[in-house]
Amino acid sequence: MHEFSIVSSLMSLIEDYARRHNAKKVTKVVVGIGxxxxxxxxxxxxxFDTFKEKTICEEAELVLEIEExxxxxxDCGVQSQPEGRFSRKCPHCGSLNTEIISGQDxxxxxxxxxxxx
Numbered sequence: 237m238h239e240f241s242i243v244s245s246l247m248s249l250i251e252d253y254a255r256r257h258n259a260k261k262v263t264k265v266v267v268g269i270g271x272x273x274x275x276x277x278x279x280x281x282x283x284f285d286t287f288k289e290k291t292i293c294e295e296a297e298l299v300l301e302i303e304e305x306x307x308x309x310x311d312c313g314v315q316s317q318p319e320g321r322f323s324r325k326c327p328h329c330g331s332l333n334t335e336i337i338s339g340q341d342x343x344x345x346x347x348x349x350x351x352x353x
Contacts, residue, residue, distance in 0.1 A: 239275060243283040246344060247291065254292050254349055262296045264348035270303045272322075272340040277302065305339030 246267070254262055265284075269275050277300050284298045308315045309326035310333040316326065324334045 239279040239283040240286075242275065242342065243280065243287045246284075247287050247293065249344060250347060251292055253347060257349060258352045259292065259349035260352050261350045262293045262347055263350055264297045264299065264346075265293065266299045266301060266345040266347070268301045268303050268341070268343050268345045270305070270339040270341045272305055272336070273342045275342050301345065303339050303341075306337050307334045308337045309334050 246265075250262060250265060267280070269277055269280070281298055281300065284293075288294055288296060304317050305322060306315055306317050307324065307326065309329060309331055311331040312326060312329040314326060314328040315337070316328065318324075318327070324336075325332055326334055
């Protein structure tokens with residue numbers, strides 16, 4: 237389950253950020269998960285709940301925002317979100333000359349911190 241290694245890296249990033257801002261605790265963590273990222277949201281939540289014990293994130297709420305795939309056609313320039321079964325075909329002009337511009341990443345979007353007085 238690679239979600240444990242992902243959360244381990246995520247916790248290091250969060251703790252470093254909290255330390256740099258003199259936070260006494262993290263109250264909320266928002267993570268964007270692309271549908272093509274290969275990350276299982278339920279397993280990520282379990283891993284986060286396991287790793288957060290006895291850390292600055294112990295009381296943190298994890299919010300997972302699922303991000304759909306967005307394609308950009310290199311021929312006609314239209315951006316679109318494929319509906320139904322995933323296809324790289326542009327729904328506007330039918331071209332296969334497209335690029336995925338979102339929906340395959342996992343990223344830390346925001347943190348809510350409780351700062352030292």
